[in-house]
Structures are given as structure tokens and as C-alpha cells.
Amino acid sequence: MASSPPPPLNNEELADFDPPQKRPKRNKFAFACATLASMTSILLGYDIAVMSGAAMYIKRDWNISDVQIEVLGGIINLYCLFGSAAAGRTSDKIGRRYTIVIAGAIFFAGALLSGFAPNYAFLMVGRFVAGIGVGYALMIAPVYTAEVSPASSRGFLTSFPEVFINGGVLLGYISNLVFSKLPVNLGWRFMLGIGAVPSAFLAVGVLAMPESPRWLVMQGRLGEAKKVLTRTSDSAEEAQSRLRDIKEAAEIPLDCDDDVVSISSSKKNQGEGVWKELLINPTPAVRRVLIAGIGIHFFQQASGIDAVVLYSPRIFEKAGITNDTDKLLATIAVGFAKTIFILVATFLLDKYGRRPLLLTSAGGMVLCLLTLGMSLTVIDHSAQKLTWAIALCITMVCAFVASFSIGLGPIAWVYSSEIFPLRLRAQGASMGVAVNRVVSGVISMTFLSLSKAITTGGAFFLFAGIATLAWLFFFTFLPETQGRSLEEMNGLFEDFRWKESLSNRGWRNDEKEETNGSVQLGTTTAATTTTTIVNG
Secondary structure: OOOOOOOOOOHHHHHOOOOOOOOOOOOHHHHHHHHHHHHHHHHHHHHHHHHHHHHHHHHHHHOOOHHHHHHHHHHHHHHHHHHHHHHHHHHHHHOHHHHHHHHHHHHHHHHHHHHOOOOHHHHHHHHHHHHHHHHHHHHHHHHHHHHHOOHHHHHHHHOHHHHHHHHHHHHHHHHHHHHOOOOHHHHHHHHHHOOHHHHHHHHHHHHHOOOOHHHHHHOOOHHHHHHHHHHHOOOHHHHHHHHHHHHHHOOOOOOOOOOOOOOOHHHHOOHHHHHHHHHHOOOHHHHHHHHHHHHHHHHHHHOOHHHHHHHHHHHHHHHOOOOHHHHHHHHHHHHHHHHHHHHHHHHHHHHHOHHHHHHHHHHHHHHHHHHHHHHHHHHHOOOOOOHHHHHHHHHHHHHHHHHHHHOHHHHHHHHHHHHOOHHHHHHHHHHHHHHHHHHHHHHHHHHHHHHHHHOHHHHHHHHHHHHHHHHHHHHHHOOOOOOOOOOOOHHHHHHOOHHHHHHOOOOOOHHHHHHHOOOOOOOOOOOOOOOOOOOO
16 A cells, blocks of 8 residues: 655745855954954053063162052053043044044053153153053943944954954063163163054054944934945845844934934933933843943953963062063963964854853863962972972963953953943943953052962962852853844843753843844933943
């Protein structure tokens, strides 16, 4: 008896036989824009790293104390707050692009003042000016990059600021070695002053970038925004979708196709209402976003990365390396490790997501810090020079910065720049930068004193404990944001449950997205995005 023919396949079953969809090619124009904007972050990396070597020679030239060295190295992180505070309001008034130009110009002036400083007080003035420029760059570069990037490569592109921070660190270490052969009273001046050169080129190069499409929409310049979105999106459909999402967030009618529309001044300047919504009466989703954005920046710095970058010559000296050239060569190895692994991370962010890299990074940092603390403690209690312990210290410092760069380094900036809604984005980014720099400043200005109080090994055991807390925070509190548009984070933070993350669920809310389209956090749907930490 002949068997009956099999039933025909339905559409879903037929789709299983379709060839896999190829990932869209990276948008080259968006790539170029993100690169130019993020290059301003070189300024921070260079300034921190170059001070690690310059401080040795400033101490010898002016015979200043370790406390003065701590303040000199770490105070720029607090000075950054003034720049970050002003950057939000400035970027709202004149645009993201010209704000980046201002950042480069201010740092240019600060570098020259530092290089020509006749005494410690004048050098602190130069550090203050440079710090304002760095604060501008730190706040605006991630915001601009996130706003110009398509969702498919936002993690890749928004990690660029951290990439260039690491590039700046490497350049700072190389500068230390190159100018270390000059007389003591000249070498450190060249180390600090040469930073004016890249800032001048960057300030000019940024003028080739387009303005942020989100800022253009907030100004009512829809025609210009459409052109930018067309060039920075992976497809025409995506450009239309992004424009629709931004118009909805800015309370512009979706059927409005005018090139220029009128945006009321009340919508452009709602700073007081924004701060109230962000800090005083936040929705549950906004509150969670705020904690996530501040928390990730706190742990990025509290785990000790800037102490390692700024004081690596001191750490290697404590490990048993006494020659200046050898110490500076070891710091260059640290800079290479940091830079290479941040480059690796940029290609993994949009492939594996934020959470896996973040958790792997924090776990690796814990292991490296524990091993580094143990090896330094052994050296402290040994009367002989232990070659194996010295080698282990150098290896663990390199492994620590590599672990940091593979995840926590870039993801802190990527994550905090993408989770805040349009109306709160600049304020949220400013708060993240503020916490980041305050914690970095505290760590940088207390590390030498902390090392004297509980030994250098003990300081790294402390950092290991903080990194452990960071891992727990990331695991229980941060949902995956890979592939989400900036306008659809509400369901992500409202519905995330950490237990469901074990099965890669808990951050999907597809039914809500299908019925509601792109959603905003809480009730946030107004047009503006800026201002400051201090001026609200």
C-alpha cells in the first residue's frame, strides 16, 4: 500500500532552509565620524600616562614631596568636572561638533601652559586648563559617536573613545622614554608640552564631520538630519526608522516632512525639568538606568586602573626595577598590552554582546590583582632580589590592563552612552563622567599614601575586593543592550531579571516593541538632551 505524500511545509518551516542572513557591512562614513570624534580621547590617555614619567623628573627638578606628586597626577580628574559640566550646555547650544573643537583648543592651551610652567603653582594652573579640555572631550565624544552610529555597529563605534584613550596612554609612555634622555629640567617640559600638537590637528580635523542627527532634529533641522542619517545608516529603511524614533522622542509629528520645523525654546531648554525627572522623580526604569550608568563608571575606576597607569614606574620600582630606562620600557609594554586588547574588544562588542565581555573582564581583573598583590607582598618580605617575582609583577600588570581593556574599559563608555533616553542623555552622560573622574581622582591622589599605609601589595588586594563587587554588580544589574536602538531601552530595564540572563532571556520584550514601536524610558519624550553636572 503506497504511503501518502508528506504534508507541504508551512512558511516558518520553509524559512529554516533559507540561507543565513549576512551581517551588514560596517558603514564607512559612520566609522570615519566616530574615529574623528573619538580621537579627542587621546588627550586624556596621553595626559595620564605622560605624567607617570614626567612626575619622576619633576620631583627631582623641584624636589617636591610624594603628596604633591599625587595631587599633580590626580587633580586633573577633578578639574575634568568643570569641563564635563560645561560640555553639556555647550553642546546643546552650538552642537556636538563645535564642542569637540573647543575641547581640543582648551587642551592645546593647557599643554603649553604646563610645558612652560616656571613653578609648581603655575603647573597646577596648566593642569586645570588641560583638565577642562579633557572633561569636554570625555563627555561629548561618546555622546556624538552613539548618536551618529547605526545600531548594528554602535558597540564597535562607541568603544572608540576608549580605544583612543589607550592609544594616548601608549603615546604618553613612548614620549616619556624619548624625552627621558634630555636634561632633567627640560625632559618633563617636552613630555607635557608636546601634547599640544595632536590637540591642534584634532580641533581642525573634527570640522570635517557632520553634526549629530539627534541634535539637528532637536533644533528643528530635519532636512539636514535626514542627510546625515542616510549617510550613517546601513540602509534607507534604517535611516527612516531612526528618524522616526528621534522625531517621536522630540515630540515632532511623525508625518511632518518639512526640512525645517519650529521647536519651542521651552523644549530646547528644559534643564531644570530634566534634572528633576532624572534625580528627584524618576520612573523605575529611569532610576535603574541611572544606577547602572553611575555604577559601571564607579567600578571602572575604583578597581584601580588609573593607579596602575599613572604609577606603573613606582610599581615596577617596588618590584625591584631600579633603572629609569628599564622602568619606562616596562611601562611601554603595559601600554602595548592595553592598546592591543582594546582593539580586540572593539571587534567583539557587537558579536558577543556587552555582558559576556564585561563579566569576563572583571573576572580576569580579580585574578590579576590578587596575583599582583601576592607577588609584591612576597618581594616586600624577601631580603633577596627575586627575578621570578619581578617577572610575575610585570606580567600581571600587563594582564590586568589587558583584562580591563577587553571589557570594562570600553563597555563603561558604550553602555552609559546608549542606555539614557534622548532627553536625559547628555545629563546622564555628564553624571557618568563626573563619577568616573571623581573616583579616578581619589584613587590617583591617594595611591602612594595608601601604599605606604597598607603596602603596595595590600593596595592591590583592596582593588581585587572592589573588582569582585564589580563582577557581582554587573551580573545582577546590567542587561544586554546589543542590537537595541537608543530609543527602545524601556522594556530592557523594566523587565530584566538577572536569573533569566543565565538562559539569555529576560531582556527581550518583543511584543511590547511590536505594539508600541520604539519606546522611551518612563515618560520621557521631550526634545532636549543636554546640560551639565552643576548648571541644571
